[in-house]
């Protein structure tokens with residue numbers, strides 16, 4: 001960041017911030033470009049880092065031109081987006097958006113270290129974490145570039161996409177309880193097999209999501225009891241993860257799938273007991289920002305495509321605080337959170353080009369003082 005001409009600081013929440021502005025024309029307004037510096041254990045090298053480095057490279061390119069911008073640019077490397085250590089995601093971006101929950105400071109990791117102590121050891125300041133909040137009136141926009149973390153761009157043969165929303169999510173735990181019994185002595189017509197009931201429901205979930213545009217649904221956990229080859233499964237616990245960009249559609253889907261589960265349970269004499277574990281509403285990106293990103297992608301010579309993000313990002317938090325936009329970059333085979341995570345250099349160049357056009361368009365839209373003709 002310093003080599004690219006920025007002044008650096010770390011805020012109270014551990015976010016690393018590099019600020020670039022025209023020294024002759026300091027600006028009140030700021031464009032924030034960022035992503036996260038952490039990743040998951042045994043993750044890849046590009047996850048959030050790519051978006052931070054794209055911001056640094058963009059400032060480096062801009063600072064070599066004569067262009068005048070009506071805002072400063074701050075590149076942010078957010079702390080602790082994944083939430084691995086404290087099972088609490090978006091710690092850095094929530095602090096910046098003024099939405100940090102102070103009760104989390106007392107939470108301990110598996111070594112018994114509190115979040116407050118960990119933050120202090122890193123150089124942050126838990127007692128003054130509120131100071132990390134930025135005044136939304138000063139923020140022209142928040143822009144985040146990130147790996148797609150999915151296979152759609154590769155499938156479309158495209159390097160980039162604008163993101164219009166980050167999908168909302170419901171996680172359910174379902175307990176199905178039937179009756180155990182000897183696998184050799186219980187006739188088929190007298191069984192109350194919780195696992196075959198669960199299997200039928202899992203296929204219903206798959207069919208339902210396939211027929212619903214924009215929905216993804218996954219049963220990723222199946223716990224069978226007693227899980228013995230010669231005993232009929234008496235109890236099964238499932239976990240459903242269902243995502244959609246429209247919160248009402250997501251709620252209706254969850255209700256309908258529960259109704260179907262109760263119906264098949266009644267038919268099979270197996271109880272069906274759903275319990276909500278987690279609900280996260282969708283985050284819409286700003287429509288004007290998304291449009292400018294689509295135009296900027298086209299400026300870079302790429303057919304503009306708009307996607308919904310099925311994964312969460314700092315942009316989901318920032319979107320509630322200031323006008324936000326997101327750019328996806330193609331990754332190989334949709335692989336992410338894995339050492340094989342990979343991007344093409346040519347795609348990164350196109351992302352940088354699109355971001356450069358975005359900043360230029362934003363400047364022209366924001367201020368009469370903008371002179372962005374310099375290349």
Ligand SMILES: [Zn+2]
Pocket residue numbers: 036047048146
């Ligand atoms: Zn990420």
